[in-house]
Amino acid sequence: MKNIPVQEIKPAGNGETFDIKALLAAREPERYSLHTHYLNEMMVKVLQTIGYDVGFKSGQGQYLFDRNDARYLDLLSGWGVFAIGRNHPLLRETLTSVLASDLPNLVQMDVSVLAGLLAERLLGFVPFLDKVFFCNSGTEAVEAAIKFARRATGRPGIVYCEHAFHGLSYGSLSLNGDQIFREGFGDTLPGCHAVPFNDLAALEKALAKHDIAAFIVEPVQGKGVNLPDDGYLAGVQALCRKYGTLFVADEIQTGLGRTGKFLAIEHWGVEPDMVLVAKALSGGHVPVGAVLSRKGIFEKVFSRMDRAVVHGSTFAKNDLAMAAGLATLEVIEREQLVEKAARNGERLLTFFQGLADRYELVRTVRGKGLMIGIEFGAPRSLKLKASWTLLETVNTGLFCQLITIPLFKEHKILVQVAGHASHTVKLLPTLVIDDGDCDWIERAFETVIADSHKVPGAVWSLGKTLADHAMKARAAK
Template identity: 70%
Template sequence: MAKLFSLREHDHYAIHRRLLNEQMVRVLKAIGYDVGFCSGKGQYLYDRDGNRYLDLLSGFGVFAIGRNHPALCEALKSILDSDLPNLVQMDVSTLAGILAERLLAHVPYLDKVCFVNSGSETVEAAIKFARAATGRPGILYCEHAFHGLTNGALSLNGDDIFREGFEPLLPHCVRIPFNDLVALEKALHSRTIAAFIVEPIQGKGVNVPDDDYLKLAADLCRRHGTLFVADEVQTGLGRTGRFLAVEYWNVEPDMVLLAKTLSGGHVPVGALLTRKWIFDKVFDRMERAVAHGSTFGANDLAMAAGIATLDVLKSEQLVEKAAQTGERLLRAFTEMTRRYEFLREVRGKGLMIGIEFGPPTSFKLKASWHALEAARTGLFSQLITIPLFKEHKLLSQVSSHAGHTIKLLPALVISESDCDWILNGFDSVIAESHRVPGAIWSLGKNLVGHAMQAKA
């Protein structure tokens, strides 16, 4: 496979244009990200010329323990070498039982686990479990939420750009503002809502709730007979400096949804953790033993990846490290907001950090900002991510469509020198953005040209 990859790497963009997603190739070429990555190790990526990049996306969070961690690779190799009785179907998995034990040890107020293949599938399962357990049809979700792109998960997506062209979606799904207890209580009053599914910290924008929001939201849900479901697909398993993000607010959800990090980055896996009484409403008799499931959900490779990932998180103290490293970065970025007009706010927990830009106060910079925003909302943030990539070898992305926030989701294994690399890169690029005219604003003109062509 490595030889096949090497032989075909140089024409992989052409293959994708012809057979896969041509628009993605166009995007990569337009912004200059088409460098041809050839290898990855830990927090780093390497292109075909041997240049090293610090990956601040970590595959949208799946590589929390870093790419190709030796303990994970060894676990997967051992499965392939062991001739285990995988996916017998008319049996139950030993490794799934072990992984369930280890997950629930971290979340002792929950009792049962259902394994699936992805974060989206955990959301689909949560919708079904909530409706079965409560006998109610309604599902509450928040504006700006992201819960996945399969049909049910998409029905809970708070960004209309993803929903466009696919509606009508599931009925009885109700959108409310995030961090708004009044709106939540009003929606719950009908007593038709099975579950409120919420990200403790929203991935699109890195929106952090008020300190009392999640605790009071959970209390409101229980008072109205509604299940409180924490979608920790992105925030869970150490990302925020806690095993679960809800631990910051002492919340005990009725269901917790996990994926991404649990995979180790190689074998997709999702896990729904829930209370026994909810689980028993779905699987309430022998005839219902297969009322919900997934063919590959508890396959041995996925279970081994999950077990190995939990082992690495513990042995390398990565949850604690994420808290410490994140605190350093948040403090340094917050200090930058006092020096740069374009920097509006920095927020997050652990190594889930949002850096938000906004209109400046000085007339010259404000005119340049508005010229870009008139062409396409959120275009300014690309003026930051592109030179970060090209000049400083930092791979990052704007956190939402037409958004002004760059999200950092690096591997939890990043070092102190990596933090210096991040901070020096951002400091340099943001400083350059305050020079008008300048190289960044020349780039801005090119981006405006691309935006106008896209509109044509």
């Protein structure tokens, strides 16, 4: 795609009106050249290589619209941010109202009423916890949990699970189970140790030295939609109590209704010492994260008046973020989105399990509510096996693009793989999808997966093209 020369942006002045809508419309043709010139050029190349450079111009609820007004069903929802859908009218009205109210906001030497109200509302959903610390994102919530755990216990160690994802700043990066995110960034936080997910014996061995401040775990691992065994989280809780380690549940992606419960831990009846939420709490407009904690932990961290500001974040508790959180919780309750996620999730999981029974490339289906993973694996038939092996030799996990790209181009469904070198396609739709959307999903996946079993065929022609791109990229390194 030919880059359009980047124009100089002239600041408004001399009585001119600053019109963001007009500026956006005027500069829309430069979308990719602006990013190539000033931002992440590699991301632009990825979009252009796989044909995702359609120029989305608007979004409403579960739908996206491109430059030609074609409608797409979004099964990424901004990695789970848009649980209540894009541009929900209640959220927009709430934020507009806050902006029109001339609130003092971030006085710092004062406390916010909106922050108090959001904390009260959140803890109403999680009655076994007592305090809330607000921050700006999920990774900041993880960073805070590390500090709080070390301060509260006086211990240095943090244990996490293999294949986990907890964020990309240095503390949270130290708890990531995927090496690709760490490569080239030097040493991470000392005292952090990984154990296999679903392995209580390994966890007990790690905790037995009594030097571990916290064990942090995603109730459902986001990078593969990996579910805990039925007794795993209860066992985690028992071991943490036994060895004096704090049990931290990272619900940044799974929380606020995603799995068909307000928190995913409710499926297994456990009560961690800290719960981390973010993503969906923002409503998609103003970033916000939160650490929900037992009172005793807070009292160790904020233990005296001179320690009242020992940990914080400049923009945490800002009025727009707090109002966005309140409006999001209101929508979730008012529209019964937790129950809706459970109902639609059960329907889709049943459908995808049927695909696994009928198609040999579909290895297994996993999920809770509207967090669903479809894992593909090596086929039995010789023709399919030869084609699969070719792709896997070039790039592990490349086959999944033979599913996601046709879904996007031919069926207008936006979905992606669950992680780097993964064989799992992950659905993370908004919680507002309806029966018609479920019909759309089922038709599209049935068609694309059926086509992937035809060799030769259009899907495998795409595979050869992708393999060629991958080999050229490897040769250019």
